[in-house]
Every structure is written in structure tokens, then in C-alpha cells.
Amino acid sequence: MTDVACQLNAELQQPPVICLMGPTASGKTALAMALFDALPCDIISVDSALVFKGMDIGTAKPTAEELARYPHQLIDIRDPTESYSAADFCQDALKAIAISRAKGRIPLLVGGTMMYFKSLIEGISPLPEADVEIRKAIEIEAKQKGWLAMHEQLASFDPISAERIHPNDPQRLARAIEVYRKTGNTLTQLTEIKGDKVSGNVLQFAIAPKERSDLHARIELRFNQMIEQNFKQEVVALKARDDLHHDLPAIRCVGYRQMWQHLQDECDHDEMVFKGICATRQLAKRQLTWLRSWKDLHWLHMEDENNLQVILSAVSKL
Template sequence: MSETKNQPPVICLMGPTASGKTALAMALHDNLPCDIISVDSALVYRDMDIGTAKPTQDELDKYPHRLINIRDAAQTYSAADFCHDALQEIAEIRAKNRIPLLVGGTMMYYKSLIDGISPLPEANAEVRKEIEAVASEKGWSYVHEMLAKVDPVSAQRIHQNDPQRLTRAMEVYRLTGNTLTQLTQIKGASVEGDVLQFAITPKERSTLHGRIELRFNQMIEQGFEHEVKALKERDDLHEDLPSIRCVGYRQMWQYLHGECSHDEMVFRGICATRQLAKRQLTWLRSWPNLTWLDMEDETNLQQVVSTVSNL
């Protein structure tokens, strides 16, 4: 345990989708006095189990995960929300003299927690409706032009066909009078004490691609289509919501809407998942203070346990 902070360390187990993070986390739970905190923007949603590769109920009973099933699919959950919740969970776990074990692949959540989140306002439904009304009348390219006038840095970074991020950037400006660029330069609370950061990644990208394809096909066999049908029958969900934009869900939603064939949906879903993994690996390559783990190495558990024991 950390002598400088006199509290248990925080373990961060990162990696691309389908790299085996959950299995390693469960093994760590069996070998260390740790409690698992999910770092996944899709696992926060209830009734989205198969397509998110959420641990089974039996697994969750044996290995409880905090910050899973905490939002309805119609709701949003931001990096700021995660940072607030995770800091609270970490404090509670450390108060019991146990180790917080953060596991997942949403890299922005990790960055917010480790570096500190900017003081951004919460989402405002009324302001969002106003922005969406403008977009409905004049198009998202017009909203992008509006953003470029007040926050050219964000406008350069955000594509004009990205309604979610365009809405957020304009919403922040309308609510605060400050731009997203200005506010993200201000850092808030972050995790304190020893933070051990591990990344489990493949030696060969093809190995990960094979796992991704296998897992997506298994999801289809497990009833992923039925899961998304149930979501689509709700009148409060649509394709632009963060939940439905999750990898796999968007492609299945489009198939159920008649926009593509079943085979095309499977192909698109696998491709989208591979693209997600590529983005995650890009984040990790520039991440400081990482200990790299090979996802096919049988000594990963011992490496993490040894690192914790040597503190």
C-alpha cells in the first residue's frame, strides 16, 4: 500500500474491446482484496446486455461491478458523470481498505479521472431541443457554421455530421457563455494516490480481429436481434441517442429499420467494432505510465499482483 498517501492504490486495467479485460479482472478479484468499477460507456445502460458483452448475472453475483446498469437507454451519461461517480466509488472502496480495480475501454473516462474533468455544465433538455430544432430546419452543417463562429477550435475537431458532439459544444456555449475549448482547459478533481495503469493488448492485430468477429457472431446467436427489437419498440429511443449509437446497436437498429440485409448488418457491426478497437489502441499508444500486457500471456495475473505487492 502507498506510504505517501496511506491508502490502497487504484488499478486501471485498460485495453481494446475483446482483449480479455473482464476475465483478467475477475482473476484479480480472486487474488487481491479489490472491488471492480466498470469504465465502459455502454455497460451503464440497463437492458443492453448482449450487445455490450456485459458480464452475465452469475458473473456479476460473484464479481460485482460498480457503475453497471445505472442509466436507462433514453438517458445520457457523460465523462463528467463518470468522474463524479467513480471518485465516490473509489473513496468508498478505499475506506474499507480495499483496492479499487477500474476495468474497461472507454478511454475518455480514464483520462477524465486521472487528469481531472473540466467544469462543464450538465445536459439541458430545453437547450438541446432548441439546437435540434435549428438543425431540423437548416441542417447540421448550419449548426456547424454557428459553432465555427464562436469556437473554431471545436468546430475543426468536430465533423458536421456528428450531431451528438455538435449539440454538446453549442449547448455548453449557450449555457455558460464560454466555449467548450475554454472550459476543457480547466481541470477539476482527479483521483489521488498511487494509480497503477495496465493495458492488455494483442501482439498481432489479426488475433484481436478474430476475437471480435467470433464474439459478434456469438452475440447474434445469443439473441442480440431480440434485445434491440425490444429497445426499438420503445417510443422514446432513436438512433441519435448515445445508447443506440453504441457499436453493434446502431448497425442492428439500421437492419431492423430495413436499411440493410442481415449479412450486411453483421459485416458492418464487425467492422465498427474493429474500428473502435483501433481507436482504443491509438489512445493507448500515446498514454503515459502504462505497463503493457500481452493478451495471450498467461503471466498477466502474476504481473499485476506482483506490482501491487511491491508497492
């Protein structure tokens, strides 16, 4: 047997990785807890909002009691002032998966941040970290010349990225120019290179509603429950800090952005609730759009009571 074949065989002998994806409010957490009761597994969160400390109600984070019984990794690992990229997630998740497998347990990845799943399964491109000085220089140049001129500049050395990035999207436009100025390689060139990814058997499941209206009803119910659970006071506490502002990724999270606006008297309570529910529905729509193009995906229906057995059956066949 060749070295490559031996390595492949060793990877397949490892416990499988279960990926449980789906839109917000579809019941992923409850199904993950049922799997934890049925299998020797470790739950690893795949959620860009749950990483933030002090953001519990608006993210629908499992309660302290639930976390005590069903430990989740990659929850409460960042302060809201900090960022957490897909690259950060992959590094943390691959480490957690390796530790879980070394114990003979099954890593169970659960969440709705599709970019994290995609990066982990396919491998993430080796893009450089943000460079504050280069970004400042680009912003100054954009003020002088305009973003349309910056877009034309991008098109001169990376026409593929320029075709994909709209001139009215300064954040992505600046990032593409920054990458080129820092590395000498275009964003297109670097995204074609894939780094480390999860190995071995990976079972991918997505839980989704049969009818979109059912998910919409769940989203509205859950948002109103958050309001009753004192979501407002949670954001009041965040807003009282002098190091948080509305442009941070944490505060831009769905629900938090709308409540922050309400606390700044930009909208009344009813309008905040309406906007929050609409934004959550839009998030769910984007998540489902991602999933429809996903490869090797097993679909589960939100209303089906047999979802647990379907996953257990798939695991038993490996």
C-alpha cells in the same frame, strides 16, 4: 511536515487504484476476475455500454453467475432512454473508489471507455449540462443560416474549437456554441480547467494483442457467439418499447445500431453481421489509438499467461 505534504503522504498511504484498459474482446474481464481472486479488490466497470439495463448480450456483459461471484459496480445503473456522461461516470467512480479504499480494499477499474479513464485520471472540465432551449434555438438558426455560417460564428469567439470541429459535425458544433451562450465562456477556456480526479497511487495497465489479426479473430468469434445467444431477441425487446429510438446513445452502441437497422429491414442478416463485426473492429482501433498516446502505461500482451503476475508484482512494490 506541511499540510500539503501531510495530505500527499495520506493519499499515498491509501490502497492503490488499478486501471485495466484495453480494446474490446482483449480479455479484460477474465483478467479482472483473476485479480479479484488474488487481491482484496472491488471491480468498478469503466464502460459506457454496460451502464444500460436490458442490454446484456450485445455489450458482452458478465453473466448473472459471474456477477454473483465477481460483483461489478457501475453496471445496470441507467435505463436505455437515459444518457450517461463522463462527468456522471467520474462522480460515481470517485464515490465508489472512496468507499472501496475506506474498507482497505483496492479499487479495480476495468473497461474500454477511454474518455472515462482520461476524465478520472486527469480531471474533467466543468462543462454545463445540456440546455434544451438553447440547443433548439441553435438548431433553428442553423436551419435558417446553414451549419457553415454557424461554424463561422463559432470561429469569431472560439477559433481554437472552430479549428478542431469540422463544419459537418453539427452535434459538436452546436455543443460548443451552446456552452458559450450558456456560460459566457468558450469551450476552450472551460476545458483548460480540471475538476476532481483520482488521488494516490494509480497503476495503469493496458492489455492488447501482439498481432491485430488475433484481436480481429476474437471480435468475429464473439459477435457470432452473441448471435447464437439470441442477441436479435434482446434488440427485438428493446425495439418493442415505444420510448426507444435509433438516435439514443444506448441504441447507437456498436452492435445494437446494426441489429436495429436489420430489424427495420435496412439490411439482411448477413450484412448486419458483417457491419457489426466491422464496427466492433473500428471501435477496437479507436481504443488502441487512444492507448498509444497514454502516459504512465504498462502494456500487457493479450496472449501472455503472466499478466496476472505482472500486475500482482507491481502492486506488491507499492
